[in-house]
Amino acid sequence: MITKKDVEHIGWLARIELTEEEKEKFTKQLNSILDYFEKLDEIETDAAPMHHVFGLTNVFRDDVAKKSMSQEDALQNAPKKEKGCFKGPRIV
Amino acid sequence: MKPQSYELHMLLSETPGDEMKDVIIGLEVHVQLNKLRSKLFCSCSTQYHDSEPNMCTCPVCLGLPGALPVINEKAVDSAIKVALALNCNIEEQIMFYRKNYYYPDLVKGFQISQYDYPIAMDGKISIEADGEREIRIKRVHMEEDPGRLIHVGTIDRSRYSLIDYNRSGVALLEVVTEPDLRTPKEARLFLNKLRNILEYLDVFDGSLEGSLRVDANISLAGGARAEIKNISSYKGVEKALLFETVRQKNLVRRGIRVAQETRHYDEVRGITISLRTKEEEKDYRYFPEPDLVPLRIGDRVDDIKRALPELPDAKRQRLVKQYDISDHHAKVLTSELKLANFFERVATKVDANLSATWIADVLKGELNYRGIGIDAFSPEHMIQILQMLKNDKITEKGAVQVIRTILDEGGAPPEIVKRKGLLKIEESIITRAVAEVIKENPAAVKDYHDGKNEALHFLMGQVMKKTHGRADPSMVSKLLKEKL
Amino acid sequence: MNVDGIREMVKSGKSVEEVIQSLFDKIERSKLNAFITLAKEQALEEARRVDKHGAKGMLGAIPIAIKDCISTRGIQTTCGSKILEGYVPPYDAHVIERLKADGAIIIGKTNMDEFAMGSSTETSYFGPTRNPCDLSRVPGGSSGGSAAAVAGGEVPIALGSDTGGSVRCPASFCGVVGLKPTYGLVSRYGLIAYANSLEQIGPFARNVKDVALLLDVIAGYDPRDSTSMDKKCEYTKELRDDVSDVKIGVPKEFFGEGIDEDVEKAVWSGIKVLEDLGASYTEISLPHTKYSLAAYYIIAMSEASSNLARFDGLRYGLRLGKDKDWHTTFSEIRANGFGEEVKRRILLGTYALSAGYYGRYYLKALKVRTLIKRDFEVALKDTSVLITPTMPFPAFKIGEKIGDPLALYLADVNTVPINLAGVPSISVPCGFVGKLPIGMQIIGRHFDEATILRTAHAFERNTGG
């Protein structure tokens, strides 16, 4: 059972501000979906967790430096910018 | 006076003294693998220091939707090298995890880091504090560097932030110690030793700005722990820890509990300030990075181990043994790989002990005084100087003068000796001067024979005067005594 | 209108520009809402260039529509979300590079469930897409825009992405062919991630031949995707009209409860057609199938909650007027920019990964995934393909299931096990319920797209498709 307080906490972790109405609704819906997920509790298994579907390992890249994007391309979609930098909110 | 500075002043005026032994310090050191050409997961250059902001980015390190990471093989090999040098156990298989948290310098809302299956665990290195101390390494792991936040003003006053992502994605190695450090000074010694090892391995250039950043955990025995985040200079670590030690002790003295919290070190004001905590460790929601596959590194370790260069401790022992120099000299000479190489180059050409003294004591001192590195001096010049000294062509004083002249004005030893008239004069000239002085000063000669030792000093002074200070004092003394 | 149809038009004297222009005329009059963005200027310019200098490559001058979660340099790419409205990628996805190199003309970006989260294309910020077979019904999802555009004759071929059925479901609902390749066959570089370990970009077309042709172009190794594998072959050359060596497995867990009777009947008659053509079939079992949906949604939502963390309004996308402190600024942007279904999945994924629940949900799901994949390996040892209904039922009404998220999740019951196992799967039309198409799903061994394409092709040719 997850509570409205749990939903508030995960909302904060996910940085999504929730309205009171959303908190109520999501608490109900999340509980019914999590109930369904409990199906997995039925199986006991010592199978190895899958990390790549075919067990692929050791994929590497050579240490070669290539040309980067232009500053213009990097900043092209920035909603706010200043002096070649992305402009962000205050920190404290 | 600003209240902060006043607070700082008051805090530091209460010297901690003996109570220092109660302090428990652990470090998380982030070092950039800045000898790599490219970043950890993309091909952008690591050489961003002279670039305009946001000129060294691509879809991957800017976290654009749809971009995917591919790991730099040499970064993994470099990390294995470091782990071996720190005497760690290397894991057979390693994995990358996502560490989920938000911060404006983080492009993807998570950092690709390691969690379970890090590259290495359980290592140790020794430092020389008061006697040799072993500092245990808890783990070593790889992760990507975030971008650089520029606060307009100070962090707690700024109205907005500017972000430069050139640094984003540079390979970092995080070295985590056990809480084995006991004083801020030990913390500094540890960092020096670590830097020394990393530079020997040729994976790190510590002279670049921001190349080493430290999170320090510090508590008093039995008390809560403060974590000081993101200290970005070697000296800063010792200062921040010193400040924090005193702050915590003062709280305890006044009966106030030390809070468990994250603090920020303000380099300019030299103090730590409380930061509202970001996520706690349990909130990071680590899970395996699905865009990367596991790496089986077990079978690369042996090859890397074989190719490992000689490390500082081993080199120090070898220098003592091979060249029969003092341990103190060997320690100074191996504190920097370039210095050790310089020494060995010189020591194969001239007397090793003479080389050790002149390089470790004299040259190093002159370099430190000028705040420059050994690169500023050529080993060939040192060989020439020491050969002249050895062959009695110049005096020790003259040799020092040659070194200073090279550092301050440039030039080559033979030319400087000539120009400054430093060539030591020959014995025949001194003999003649001695004879003249004995002849011209019968009173002093008599005094000497009457047992007045000052008379010898006076006569020596006269000989030196006649030879314009270019005579070797020991030679003058010897010849005088013979003739008297 | 298929690829050959376009080539005919050009051969018979129409200029490429006229052909492309006629498509835009049709799209602009259309009620389907299959497109979010049209690349009219770029497409017509490219058409004029081809008219002057001739076409190149396997897809020379063939128009194509691209699902809006695939990055296209210079063309807005929104993922069907308000949070990415106005975002113009400065780079092309790997598949886009390949399409351009082979002469295809991109005409626009198609509508989709927001961030591919849905099976109906109703969660798009840009409004729902309508099913060309019945405008009151959904086209399926999440690649509903691509399927509807192909089915509605607005474009001959299109790309979608398939995380848990998002190509096959709309192919089934709209009556076109759609393929989900083996995990790793097509590079994901430039595909905006929903659930990285599950998804692949896949082709849509009106016939199997065109799907094979498009796969020939987009498949292949890409060093920028660490999960990409070098396993491609020439698919169009594999379309022999012979299935006598094909051994069909029919997994009983994919029939029965919850599956519409007409759908089941149509698929069984499809299997009979293949049997008549010389293929054999046996009933088999995939015992862990009942855990697929739970495992799938846990993995997908967990990965998604992390993938979607980058949308904070700093580097691209939605930014609200005045900034506050960074926590509040991010939280308000994300609250404003994401739709309800996306929020729901991010919250669930965040919860499933959080301390104390990781082992119970995410880790457990990865273990179950191993079991499910093993089921498929065992089943496909003695059989060469598996055949099932693609969807349990035909297209439903717009709005019919939107209020009950779990019910909508359950609709993916036959498609998600395939993504968990990483195997390839194609949906081909195999009949109708009234005027609503039914899809038959043909699943193959790892990297054996050739056999499922050949089987689908033989079926299609012998049913007048």
Ligand SMILES: [Mg+2]
């Ligand atoms: Mg770290």
Ligand SMILES: [Zn+2]
């Ligand atoms: Zn980059």
